[in-house]
Amino acid sequence: xxxxxxxxxxxxxxxxxxxxxxxxxxxxxxxxxxxxxxxxxxxxxxxxxxxxxxxxxxxxxxxxxxxxxxxxxxxxxxxxxxxxxxxxxxxxxxxxxxxxxxxxxxxxxxxxxxxxxxxxxxxxxxxxxxxxxxxxxxxxxxxxxxxxxxxxxxxxxxxxxxxxxxxxxxxxxxxxxxxxxxxxxxxxxxxxxxxxxxxxxxxxxxxxxxxxxxxxxxxxxxxxxxxxxxxxxxxxxxxxxxxxxxxxxxxxxxxxxxxxxxxxxxxxxxxxxxxxxxxxxxxxxxxxxxxxxxxxxxxxxxxxxxxxxxxxxxxxxxxxxxxxxxxxxxxxxxxxxxxxxxxxxxxxxxxxxxxxxxxxxxxxxxxxxxxxxxxxxxxxxxxxxxxxxxxxxxxxxxxxxxxxxxxxxxxxxxxxxxxxxxxxxxxxxxxxxxxxxxxxxxxxxxxxxxxxxxxxxxxxxxxxxxxxxxxxxxxxxxxxxxxxxxxxxxxxxxx
Ligand SMILES: *[C@@H]1O[C@H](CO)[C@@H](O)[C@H](O)[C@H]1NC(C)=O
Ligand SMILES: *[C@@H]1O[C@H](CO)[C@@H](O)[C@H](O)[C@H]1NC(C)=O
Ligand SMILES: *[C@@H]1O[C@H](CO)[C@@H](O)[C@H](O)[C@H]1NC(C)=O
Ligand SMILES: *[C@@H]1O[C@H](CO)[C@@H](O)[C@H](O)[C@H]1NC(C)=O
Ligand SMILES: *[C@@H]1O[C@H](CO)[C@@H](O)[C@H](O)[C@H]1NC(C)=O
Ligand SMILES: *[C@@H]1O[C@H](CO)[C@@H](O)[C@H](O)[C@H]1NC(C)=O
Ligand SMILES: *[C@@H]1O[C@H](CO)[C@@H](O)[C@H](O)[C@H]1NC(C)=O
Ligand SMILES: *[C@@H]1O[C@H](CO)[C@@H](O)[C@H](O)[C@H]1NC(C)=O
Numbered sequence: 001x002x003x004x005x006x007x008x009x010x011x012x013x014x015x016x017x018x019x020x021x022x023x024x025x026x027x028x029x030x031x032x033x034x035x036x037x038x039x040x041x042x043x044x045x046x047x048x049x050x051x052x053x054x055x056x057x058x059x060x061x062x063x064x065x066x067x068x069x070x071x072x073x074x075x076x077x078x079x080x081x082x083x084x085x086x087x088x089x090x091x092x093x094x095x096x097x098x099x100x101x102x103x104x105x106x107x108x109x110x111x112x113x114x115x116x117x118x119x120x121x122x123x124x125x126x127x128x129x130x131x132x133x134x135x136x137x138x139x140x141x142x143x144x145x146x147x148x149x150x151x152x153x154x155x156x157x158x159x160x161x162x163x164x165x166x167x168x169x170x171x172x173x174x175x176x177x178x179x180x181x182x183x184x185x186x187x188x189x190x191x192x193x194x195x196x197x198x199x200x201x202x203x204x205x206x207x208x209x210x211x212x213x214x215x216x217x218x219x220x221x222x223x224x225x226x227x228x229x230x231x232x233x234x235x236x237x238x239x240x241x242x243x244x245x246x247x248x249x250x251x252x253x254x255x256x257x258x259x260x261x262x263x264x265x266x267x268x269x270x271x272x273x274x275x276x277x278x279x280x281x282x283x284x285x286x287x288x289x290x291x292x293x294x295x296x297x298x299x300x301x302x303x304x305x306x307x308x309x310x311x312x313x314x315x316x317x318x319x320x321x322x323x324x325x326x327x328x329x330x331x332x333x334x335x336x337x338x339x340x341x342x343x344x345x346x347x348x349x350x351x352x353x354x355x356x357x358x359x360x361x362x363x364x365x366x367x368x369x370x371x372x373x374x375x376x377x378x379x380x381x382x383x384x385x386x387x388x389x390x391x392x393x394x395x396x397x398x399x400x401x402x403x404x405x406x407x408x409x410x411x412x413x414x415x416x417x418x419x420x421x422x423x424x425x426x427x428x429x430x431x432x433x434x435x436x437x438x439x440x441x442x443x444x445x446x447x448x449x450x451x452x453x454x455x456x457x458x459x460x461x462x463x464x465x466x467x468x469x470x471x472x473x474x475x476x477x478x479x480x481x482x483x484x485x486x487x488x489x490x491x492x493x494x495x
């Protein structure tokens with residue numbers, strides 16, 4: 001034991017990994033195997049995952065993240081879900097399932113532990129965790145993320161708290177999960193729908209050591225605000241954290257989106273496909289030595305060369321948010337300047353500025369509207385408080401076409417000097433910049449500034465270059481104190 005401690009100390013003090021300014025991350029955009037709808041699919045997927053671990057290790061990746069439900073995407077019965085579950089050791093016990101009493105754990109957990117050890121890589125795996133239930137012959141099932149270190153030891157475990165249409169699972173306890181790596185980075189961790197919730201997505205950041213987040217997801221693409229990559233980027237920019245997101249891609253159920261985002265707003269890598277395909281994204285991530293307090297600051301993503309567009313992305317279908325309670329104002333695209341302040345209920349107001357440039361006199365096949373909403377939206381069994389203001393694309397003059405997306409992009413409509421400003425109530429609320437282009441990716445061609453004064457925050461978001469193919473540009477505010485209220489507009493004034 002003593003030898004081990006001395007060894008560890010040496011590693012911690014002399015490892016070149018600690019002094020490097022970046023680490024290397026991989027996230028998998030995963031198109032699932034859905035052949036037998038049985039345990040066979042899981043066995044095949046484990047092999048695919050282990051191959052990705054090997055590929056990542058060959059590229060000298062330090063940490064690899066896998067998506068939510070990737071192992072059990074094809075499961076369509078409770079029995080198969082049990083069969084696909086495993087016990088997970090308590091991270092405090094520092095167990096490597098690759099060694100010792102392997103019979104305690106399912107074979108796939110052992111395989112991931114061994115792969116992490118053989119390839120000397122941190123792996124984050126989402127799986128079905130079974131916990132013995134003393135009252136019942138059925139075990140309790142959790143949607144769990146497990147982190148293996150380079151020795152295959154389970155160093156962290158997180159049980160998803162905010163379930164979404166997951167009827168066989170129990171929600172995890174209200175705790176946060178973090179782990180610190182040998183390259184000197186402390187990660188927080190959560191899963192999919194968690195990202196919109198105070199617990200754990202914001203509670204996690206009370207720990208100032210957390211500078212990076214690993215995120216596993218199976219995200220339904222919903223316009224105008226809830227596009228996977230856009231929400232991932234928004235969280236990263238708002239909180240100034242590096243964010244590693246691995247998503248499941250499934251065109252049939254409108255799921256997808258993975259990315260690696262740096263704390264300064266840069267999109268290091270982002271991907272969503274219009275085809276049934278997987279892709280391993282790899283990026284060097286600049287380390288954040290100390291998480292900044294951004295309550296009075298501006299942050300700006302570096303301009304990176306635009307990656308080539310995913311093939312057939314125009315054919316990818318998306319859902320549309322119900323916006324019957326939102327207030328929308330039409331923009332006349334014949335006019336060159338937009339200057340308009342609009343207010344929702346509760347004195348929630350935004351001011352929009354833009355120059356519109358048209359390159360064709362043809363009537364456009366998209367229209368744009370300004371949108372504002374202070375209210376509560378239903379997500380599965382939960383209701384969530386939002387404040388939204390944005391310019392959004394619609395496919396015709398009607399409000400219920402906003403959030404629709406055609407098989408052709410908006411063409412010949414360019415926005416210059418687009419800005420949105422407002423002074424908002426800051427109590428128990430967060431306001432993030434949210435953008436979506438026709439490619440179902442965010443743009444980072446904007447500056448996002450906050451100025452906090454007591455219970456108010458002045459927010460401004462300015463574009464830094466011409467934006468075309470625009471679907472959404474605006475602010476997605478979370479009003480945590482309105483969570484749990486009935487859906488609809490919040491109409492009382494309390495401030
Ligand atoms: C078992 O049942 C007891 C009494 O009904 C209850 O208090 C306890 O929470 C149950 N435990 C579990 C793990 O469900
Ligand atoms: C943050 O890191 C420091 C130094 O490693 C440690 O002493 C402290 O306990 C950590 N804080 C939390 C909340 O984990
Ligand atoms: C993707 O695969 C599903 C079957 O899993 C199929 O129904 C669908 O047509 C495929 N989509 C594309 C764009 O190839
Ligand atoms: C951030 O700084 C502001 C003052 O600029 C302060 O009021 C706030 O408490 C700080 N937040 C944190 C989390 O330290
Ligand atoms: C914009 O201009 C075109 C062509 O001049 C015209 O047909 C159309 O009605 C105008 N639209 C609006 C909203 O004024
Ligand atoms: C939209 O406009 C572009 C350019 O004018 C055109 O190529 C495309 O066919 C139009 N799409 C639809 C659905 O009208
Ligand atoms: C903060 O707000 C108060 C009143 O709401 C105002 O008097 C003060 O000038 C503001 N401070 C700054 C720095 O804007
Ligand atoms: C709109 O508000 C009404 C209550 O005024 C509510 O019943 C309805 O569910 C809301 N619709 C949406 C999509 O939130």
